Amino acid sequence: MESGKTNLIINYLPQTLQDEEFNTLFLSMGPIKSSKIVRDRSTGYSYGFGFVDYETPEDAQRAVDTLNGTELQNKTIKVAFARPSGENIKEANLYIKNIPKSMTRDELQALFTEYGKIIQVRILTDPYGNSRGVGFVLFDKKEEAEFALNSLDGIVPKGGTECLSVKHAEDNKGKARAPNQPAGGANVRGGYRHDRGGGMRGGMGQYGGRGGAYGGNMSGYWERPSMTSYGPAGPGGGYPRGGGGPMRSQSSRFRYNPMSSGYSQGQNESQNGGSGSGHILFVYNIGVDAQESTLWQLFSPFGTIEKVNVIRDHAKNQCKGYGFVTMSTYEEAANAIQNLNGYNFTGGKPLQVSFKSAKE
DNA sequence: TGAGATT
Numbered sequence: 001m002e003s004g005k006t007n008l009i010i011n012y013l014p015q016t017l018q019d020e021e022f023n024t025l026f027l028s029m030g031p032i033k034s035s036k037i038v039r040d041r042s043t044g045y046s047y048g049f050g051f052v053d054y055e056t057p058e059d060a061q062r063a064v065d066t067l068n069g070t071e072l073q074n075k076t077i078k079v080a081f082a083r084p085s086g087e088n089i090k091e092a093n094l095y096i097k098n099i100p101k102s103m104t105r106d107e108l109q110a111l112f113t114e115y116g117k118i119i120q121v122r123i124l125t126d127p128y129g130n131s132r133g134v135g136f137v138l139f140d141k142k143e144e145a146e147f148a149l150n151s152l153d154g155i156v157p158k159g160g161t162e163c164l165s166v167k168h169a170e171d172n173k174g175k176a177r178a179p180n181q182p183a184g185g186a187n188v189r190g191g192y193r194h195d196r197g198g199g200m201r202g203g204m205g206q207y208g209g210r211g212g213a214y215g216g217n218m219s220g221y222w223e224r225p226s227m228t229s230y231g232p233a234g235p236g237g238g239y240p241r242g243g244g245g246p247m248r249s250q251s252s253r254f255r256y257n258p259m260s261s262g263y264s265q266g267q268n269e270s271q272n273g274g275s276g277s278g279h280i281l282f283v284y285n286i287g288v289d290a291q292e293s294t295l296w297q298l299f300s301p302f303g304t305i306e307k308v309n310v311i312r313d314h315a316k317n318q319c320k321g322y323g324f325v326t327m328s329t330y331e332e333a334a335n336a337i338q339n340l341n342g343y344n345f346t347g348g349k350p351l352q353v354s355f356k357s358a359k360e
Numbered sequence: 361t362g363a364g365a366t367t
Contacts, residue, residue: 049364
């Protein structure tokens with residue numbers, strides 16, 4: 001697969017993150033060929049990482065630039081280009097024991113670095129943040145890991161009294177299961193997860209271009225024809241109208257009982273923005289530098305985001321200070337209002353978050 | 361005995 005410039009690996013995903021949320025977050029950067037949270041086949045348990053393959057290298061790069069470091073629930077996700085897959089990158093992970101308690105992650109990395117390209121180093125800690133003396137070193141290649149194992153297993157590191165133990169990390173995949181997530185539970189909600197690739201990947205990628213619906217849902221992959229509005233690099237900068245109103249009257253009416261600015265749940269959906277069943281929130285005082293990812297970071301802790309929309313002055317190439325966030329359910333939207341309205345996140349004016357009224 | 365970086 002020569003998708004090296006478009007294929008991303010996403011690490012440190014929250015355990016409960018759904019495929020739909022995952023897909024929607026990355027779709028905000030542009031059209032994607034496929035996205036997937038890697039899960040145990042039988043239990044649906046998320047391994048905490050996933051892949052997103054964009055149609056263009058530019059969108060992939062932008063996703064790395066803007067979504068890496070995004071906080072989702074209790075995690076800070078990592079977004080990076082995926083290495084091309086192959087046998088040589090498997091079994092490249094080492095499990096280290098008897099690491100001196102005083103040794104830092106950087107020192108451990110320094111010890112291993114001469115044996116190859118290191119992808120990741122981790123020292124496990126107790127709840128107080130103290131080293132437990134065990135950790136992992138992941139190399140780029142199997143041979144490099146082998147070299148390090150043969151060279152370092154049994155040595156006494158500086159500052160230590162015990163022999164370092166270096167072994168191949170065991171693969172515990174398949175045993176894992178989240179405590180509150182029985183097999184077939186919430187992870188498979190919505191039916192977006194399918195095992196077995198279907199062997200049709202050669203047929204992917206013909207999606208009719210930007211601005212159109214992408215057809216062709218593949219087994220195990222996400223596809224969402226209704227989502228055609230992207231961020232700045234999207235088709236024609238396709239923001240719905242929506243400017244014009246709220247700027248003029250940024251007075252008390254937005255601060256005043258945000259739960260009731262002309263909104264009644266379950267009714268007037270068409271008034272409230274048209275498409276679908278989402279609940280649209282108006283978000284003001286997000287600052288001129290706000291990005292789609294800014295809204296994602298703010299709102300994703302409170303539920304499933306269907307869409308974010310930052311309103312920009314395209315002449316000045318900056319945000320007009322407000323945007324919209326569509327959440328899946330009324331409860332999530334209401335919860336976001338309760339938690340975010342009045343939140344001072346820019347250091348400037350506090351956020352004003354309310355249900356989008358008919359006027360806006 | 362140990363998290364979650366290769367579908």
